[in-house]
Amino acid sequence: MWKTFSKSYLLLVFFFIGYVNSMQAKLIVKSPDSLFVERLHQIVKIKKEKKRIKQLDEWFTKNINNGSFLTFYSFNEILKENLAPLWIKYCGQIVDKLISTQGLEVTKDWLTGLKDQGIANREVEQMLVSLIQASPEQANPVELIIHWYALNQQWDRVWLQRKALDIRFKSGGKEVSDFGIASFQRQQWPLVNQIFDYLIKNYPRSPQLLNWKQLLLASREQSIQNKMVIEKTEFSNLIQSYRELRKDRGNNAATAETYLSEARIFLYQLNQLDSAERVYQKGIELSESNINLQAQMKLELGDVYLYAGRKYDALIQYAQVEKLVKDSPIAYEAKLKTGKLYYYTGDFELAKANFDVLKQSTQKEIANDALHLSWVIEDNTGIDTLETALKSFATIQWLYEQKKISEADLALDQLLVKQKGQSLEDDILYLMAQRALDKKQIDQAKMLFKDIYDRFDQDIYGDDALYQYLKLIDYKDKDLGLQFVTKYPSSIYLQEIIFNLFRP
Structure with a gap:
């Protein structure tokens, strides 16, 4: 009986399944x-x-x-x-x-x-x-x-069609201007140059003309800075353009920012400290209504004095910035520069006092720089009463700040020979690795960063060196990446390492 029932039951199940499948087939609609x-x-x-x-x-x-x-x-x-x-x-x-x-x-x-x-x-x-x-x-x-x-x-094609439309329908340049501003925000500098050059030439009576000129100048400056080789005449032309803009708009708060741009060219590109000082001072006079702009110019004027070796003039500017914009990122940067200047000139106690204040800063990069420099001082003072080695190292760093690159490179090589096996060796090697990066000597940089990690993984540059090495090899060594995660759980680079380590 059970066998008969089982067979009947199975037949019923198969019938039901067949019925359902046939119904599903009927329900399928292409x-x-x-x-x-x-x-x-x-x-x-x-x-x-x-x-x-x-x-x-x-x-x-x-x-x-x-x-x-x-x-x-x-x-x-x-x-x-x-x-x-x-x-x-x-x-x-x-x-x-x-x-x-x-x-x-x-x-x-x-x-x-x-x-x-x-x-x-x-x-x-x-x-x-x-x-x-x-x-x-x-x-x-x-x-x-x-x-x-x-x-x-396809932004170049957008520009060709937008320009053709503007020429054909004489639309006054509004859509072209909007596209130019959007391109500026995307930092497409060669394209921005073409757009605003077209607008200035074709709409010389537009109420937007001066704004277009200012945007064109800013774009040209960025274009020049992105070049591998820059002719001095390009900077001279840019400076002349800033002056023509001020002639059009007048020397006032609205054009004060052009003084900042011009002064930066003299300071950072042409190394003309006297000219930079004059331009910064004029810009500071005109920017009283914009304290953030004024503070930035005072900060950079301090750098002019730093490069010129005028320690106390630089300290005065940095102190004025701290007072002008208290508890702001610019103020923290000014305090960091103050600490560095004391450090460069061998006043390690005053330098450390500034760095220790900044270790709690909400600005991560500033806090990290302050922490490192504070540790450098702590690790390398008290070894000899004259602190000769650390003073030599700090002087070399100051030479780099003053753009005396060849002199600094030579002195750094000589210092490494003297400090082999000493507490300052890892600091010297890390600076050498950074210089190798600056000179695009990637293989040399990789070797130095790896050496620092292998030999000094528990010292202050351990996480920095491993982070830089992993970046240079595009995070391909997963074992080293996992070592970073376990060894340096509080590093500021941790999230970036994890993201790149486990990316698809």
Whole structure:
């Protein structure tokens, strides 16, 4: 009886499963794009060309409203059948209808949808170009291709079309200016230079002219700074442009920032300390209404005095900055510079007092610098009463600050020979590794950072050296990365190491 029941039960189960599967099969409904592609393949097989072309046109026309040929799947199948011209034709009809019935912004959103679908750039571009050629007097097709290029981050093409549109319709430069400002925010300096140069030449009476000139100057400055080799004439031209801008706008609070830019060229690029001092002082006079700008210029004027070896003038500027903008990032930077100046000139007790205050700073980089320098002093004082080695090392660091690079490099090599096996050796090696990076000697830098980690992993540069080494090898040594995580759980580099260690 049990066997009979079991067999009956099994038959019932199989019947039920078969019934469910047949019901599911009936419930499966093919998607519109699947149906479109299925019929497309059937039509393509038609041998008579006229009949095939006619049915393809009819099939695309029938599906123009449901968008079934606009999905990624349909699009790729259309390309496989070499029917891109048909897709371009009917896609163009959709765009025409959207513009006329729903407007430009809705059509832009529709294009964004195509981009999101993964539709290839080339075919959409061809479709938009054909619309421009069909209606050259219309601005909307050009706006659409500009939007498409922007979606694909083809900024040079955006600029060519934006400029052509501005020339053709004499629109006053507003859209070009907006694009220029957006390009400035993206830091696309060569492109920014072209845009604002065009605006200044073509709209000399615009109320925005002076703003455009100022943006162009800032962009040119960035372009020059990003060059590997810079001619001095480029800086001279930039300085002349700042002066012409002030001539146009006057010497006032609005142009005070140009003094900061000009002074930086004299200080950091041309090493003309007297000229830098004069320009900073004039800028400080004009920036009384902007204490943050004034504090920045006072801070950098202190650097002028530092480079010139005028210790006490530099200390006065740094102290004024601390007083002017208390408990601000600039104030903390001024205190750090004060501590460093005491350190460079061998006043280690005063230097350490400043560094110890900054160790609790909310500015991580400043706190880290202060902590390191405080440890350097702590580790290397009291060894000999004259503190000769540390003073020599600090003097070398000051030479680097003063841009006396060759003299500093030679002195550093000589100091390493004298300090082999001494407490200052790791400090000297770390500075040498940094110099190797500055000189693009990557293999030398890797070797030095690895050596510091291998020999001094528990000293103050342990985490810094391993971090720099891992960066230089693009975090490919996972074992060393895991060593970093376990050895230095409180390092400021920990999150970056973890992120790069476990990235896909």
